[in-house]
Amino acid sequence: MFAYLLRRLFFFIPIVFGVMLLTFVLFFVVQSPDATARRVLGQKATPKSVENWLHNRGYDKPLLINHTPGKPWHDSLFIHQMGRLATFDLGTSDVSGRPLREVFAQGVLPSLLLTLPAFLLSIALGVGLALYLVFIRNAVVDLAASLFCVALMSVPVMVYVIFGQFVVAQVLNYFPAFGFELSGWSTPKFLLLPVVLMVVSGLGADVRLFRALFLEEMGQDYIRTARAKGVSTVQVLMRHVLKNGLINLITLVVASLPFLIMGSLLLENFFGIPGLGNVLFTAIQAPDFAVVQASVFLGSLLYLGGLLLTDVCYAWADPRIRLQ
């Protein structure tokens, strides 16, 4: 198992490299460092100050490979940046000049405050509803529930947000529909709507998935044995179906755990929550290459961590699986 994990970790290095290269190309194809400098420094910037700005950030180097005779080939922007990131030196924002370590540290809490309650709530609700559907086993209720789930899945996120903000802010006039404050009782007030929307927009897919999982468990031989022994339906569901289904469920959702830290790109932006998702979102639009690169770097590490976690979870849940 240890050898397997180590091998996977080595496999991750080229992936992270590829991700960084892709990000780099995507970004500098869209906007040259020169254009970014002009945008940050404003219209009146002298050519000298633009040059200084570029030089201070190392953006005056050739992009990928240095072809200048007499200079080493690796004296290029991309390779310097990769070297910096390899030591987890995130650098500073191109636009505001703040150290990124600080920017990210500040964004983690708002992101987690949004995603963690939403994640836990949607799993609890999804599992509960799915178990209930398996329990009553009624064709009409099943059809109605599956139609309802598909309907929930078919509403565009945009409509959820626009409608939610409209109802809360203008019709109910109840609590703030936009913004964020990290102090005492006002924080949950700001977070209530985005959390509810996140749960509702994902609920349809969750219930369907969990229900399929539990139904598959219901078809197993050991359930028939338990029923033959005279175990009641509720006990079969709680003791056997839920327990065995949960193992599969954990392996399924564990891949999304690292993404809780990254927050929800769109929802954070819609509601003005200053989380990591919003940091990346505004950086894409600014554009602020340093922030985008560092976010994508951390994001890809989290993504790969999720993959690894899934593998470990499978091996832990099912002893027949050996990681080699």
Next chain:
Amino acid sequence: MKSLDQIWVQNLSLLTGYSLLAGLIFLGARSERWRSAWRRLKGDTVGLISFAVILVYLLIGTLESIAVPSASGSRSLLQQLTRSIPQETSYAAPLASTALSLSDPKPLKSRHLLGTDALGRDTFVQTLRATRSALWIGGLTSLIYIPLGVLLGMMAGYYKGWVDDLVQYVYSTVAAVPEILMLVSILMVLGKGLGSMSIALGITGWVGMARLIRGETLRQVERPYIAAAKAMGQSNWKIITRHLLPNVMHLVLIKFVLGFSGLVLAEAVLSYLGVGAPVGTASWGTMIDASRSELSREPLVWWNLTAASSALFVMVLALNLFGDSLRRAFDPKQGA
């Protein structure tokens, strides 16, 4: 004369798309699996209703895609059919007889079933016209990501070894880059337009398909029919196209239908990001995006949001339900 050429190009590409679809259905209809699935589908009420709804959308989208000559160059057949509906100067509420203005409610040229938008265009007609954008984005993107994903997935599952490593490497890399960054960057380079939106969505969208087909291919190559084909000395390419492809094709169809709904939804998000459909092209995404400011107006303008999101919702709902029905029809063992 130039506009006549454009009309021809547009209509011919539409015709090509439909012949492609017909060809695929014809190919599928030859296999026993597809025919028995069709028999099961015919007994599925929800599946048939959703299929009928999709056909209606397809018809509306086709009407908007057919170009006919007009006084100012060319217009769509749908525009031609609805030309009797006049254009107002600004917002008008559904079935109102005067314009939406508190200070100066001028009388309208005619009543509008679902009101009019900021430019005075009939909301109902705009909603119908926007069907075209949704269908073109879904169709073109599918045309890009399906061949890419299926081919790479099959090659990875069939050849294994370094081919598999390479394909897995590429899709892990693409999947690890935030999708929004990819979409926005690609669209900024290519510029706005239905075509470039499809390319951007296609480049990010093939990963799921490749993963699915790779998994299924890994299962299929263990089956005896592949060993038999190999023993008979058939070339790898022939085994992939003649034997493997027909056996994974039903998964492709299901994923195509379900993926289509995701693409239609993605268009709305792209509009919010400011890289949506170009100005002048009716789309539900831009209508929904515009409604964010309309909802804070006084008096309230709610009909554009309602019309666009209802049309979008019903289409996605029908696609999702039909996709589920297809899955049930192809795999009756799996039950609900």
